[in-house]
Amino acid sequence: MPATEPNDWSPCPHCGFDLPPNARVCRECGFSDDYVDSGDSYDPHDDDFDYDDFVARAFPQHGEADSPASRRQMWIRMIILAIIGSFVLSLLLT
Numbered sequence: 001m002p003a004t005e006p007n008d009w010s011p012c013p014h015c016g017f018d019l020p021p022n023a024r025v026c027r028e029c030g031f032s033d034d035y036v037d038s039g040d041s042y043d044p045h046d047d048d049f050d051y052d053d054f055v056a057r058a059f060p061q062h063g064e065a066d067s068p069a070s071r072r073q074m075w076i077r078m079i080i081l082a083i084i085g086s087f088v089l090s091l092l093l094t
């Protein structure tokens with residue numbers, strides 16, 4: 001008499017490995033059932049995946065810093081810092 005009932009087992013949707021009825025995670029490939037249920041899972045292999053768009057949405061500050069106006073402000077700030085820095089250096093060295 002078999003200890004298991006094959007009919008209740010379902011294949012892993014990822015690798016096809018037979019899983020027990022209540023298995024949430026595949027023992028063979030680690031595929032998780034919860035992953036599928038979330039529906040909105042991030043797929044790095046999606047052809048339509050727009051990395052720049054993803055970064056802009058995930059890191060709003062980063063996307064803002066990439067805009068031309070913010071970049072100009074950043075340069076102006078760096079130049080001012082450089083001028084102040086060289087001024088302080090000249091004071092220290094004289």
Ligand SMILES: [Zn+2]
Nearest residue numbers: 012015026029
């Ligand atoms: Zn699997």
